[in-house]
Amino acid sequence: MNTPIPPSLATPGLALGRPWPGDNPAGADPHGRQAAMAAGGRLGREGTNQASPPTPVPLASQGRGWQASLDLGLGPWHGRTVLMHRRQRGPLAVQRPFYPEGEVCHLYLLHPPGGVVGGDGLEIRVQLEPGAKALITTPGATKFYRSQGERARQDCHLRLGDQAALEWLPQENIHFSGVQARLKTRVDLTPTSRFLGWEYQCLGRPALAEGFDRGELDCQLQVWRDERPLLLERLRLTPQSRLGAAGLRGRPVTATLIATPAGQTELDRARALLGEGDQAGVTLLEELLVVRYLGDSTEACRHLFTRIWTALRPAVLGLAPCPPRIWAT
Numbered sequence: 001m002n003t004p005i006p007p008s009l010a011t012p013g014l015a016l017g018r019p020w021p022g023d024n025p026a027g028a029d030p031h032g033r034q035a036a037m038a039a040g041g042r043l044g045r046e047g048t049n050q051a052s053p054p055t056p057v058p059l060a061s062q063g064r065g066w067q068a069s070l071d072l073g074l075g076p077w078h079g080r081t082v083l084m085h086r087r088q089r090g091p092l093a094v095q096r097p098f099y100p101e102g103e104v105c106h107l108y109l110l111h112p113p114g115g116v117v118g119g120d121g122l123e124i125r126v127q128l129e130p131g132a133k134a135l136i137t138t139p140g141a142t143k144f145y146r147s148q149g150e151r152a153r154q155d156c157h158l159r160l161g162d163q164a165a166l167e168w169l170p171q172e173n174i175h176f177s178g179v180q181a182r183l184k185t186r187v188d189l190t191p192t193s194r195f196l197g198w199e200y201q202c203l204g205r206p207a208l209a210e211g212f213d214r215g216e217l218d219c220q221l222q223v224w225r226d227e228r229p230l231l232l233e234r235l236r237l238t239p240q241s242r243l244g245a246a247g248l249r250g251r252p253v254t255a256t257l258i259a260t261p262a263g264q265t266e267l268d269r270a271r272a273l274l275g276e277g278d279q280a281g282v283t284l285l286e287e288l289l290v291v292r293y294l295g296d297s298t299e300a301c302r303h304l305f306t307r308i309w310t311a312l313r314p315a316v317l318g319l320a321p322c323p324p325r326i327w328a329t
Contacts, residue, residue, distance in 0.1 A: 118147025146178025168197030200255030
């Protein structure tokens with residue numbers, strides 16, 4: 001008996017070919033965005049589930065830049081998690097799913113332009129149906145370039161059903177000096193869903209001795225369980241505010257890792273992985289484990305968080321460590 005074919009993911013639409021609006025960001029290839037779009041062919045297309053007519057995903061706001069959105073729905077299908085539906089608009093896409101460990105769906109988010117400038121708006125929505133298991137990451141860092149005044153926006157909304165498990169593991173956001181950006185991530189959980197994820201921000205490019213001497217950054221991270229807040233964080237930074245004790249003490253890299261459900265065992269395990277030179281702390285807020293990093297290196301942060309993720313994955317998600325292969329490239 002043949003295994004049924006999973007629901008169709010998308011139907012091709014029209015490729016986008018308009019030139020990039022606005023000035024070229026400092027240090028960027030003036031033809032980089034058009035070249036990236038051309039190389040990707042239909043990466044900028046609109047797509048939708050074949051079961052319904054093409055419907056553009058509504059955008060929260062319209063700016064002069066690219067307005068892109070991606071709506072993903074994942075659910076169990078004959079022993080593995082599959083993409084049940086995908087709707088996309090503008091230059092925001094996802095590669096075909098990978099299954100290096102069987103039932104868990106590994107997805108790589110793609111933003112073909114390669115960077116975000118003032119006026120751009122990115123919206124990512126992910127819905128995991130009951131019992132779904134997925135790992136979502138990115139193939140590289142996301143760059144937020146300087147702005148002439150307009151604000152760039154990125155909104156991520158992750159919703160998990162009962163017994164669903166999601167790993168949200170994007171690579172770092174790099175904020176160039178002069179950036180104007182607002183980033184918000186909201187995670188909605190049920191009493192039985194599981195989550196393990198991280199986000200980290202790099203101000204300037206410390207590896208190239210480039211600082212963050214102007215601009216404004218507004219980052220929000222929210223975790224809710226049954227409409228009850230577990231974590232509500234907001235970090236608003238300017239070159240002046242990040243120098244004080246209430247800011248980042250002048251450090252260029254800040255990051256947060258969260259895992260739930262977790263208890264004293266997971267807290268002790270995470271703390272045991274902190275080295276003497278690691279500038280990080282671990283906190284347990286009821287069943288939510290929070291690891292915070294403040295330092296000078298995205299590479300050091302990545303190594304630390306990967307060690308903690310490797311140690312926590314079996315306990316939090318019931319899964320053996322399986323790093324996405326894109327991390328090794």
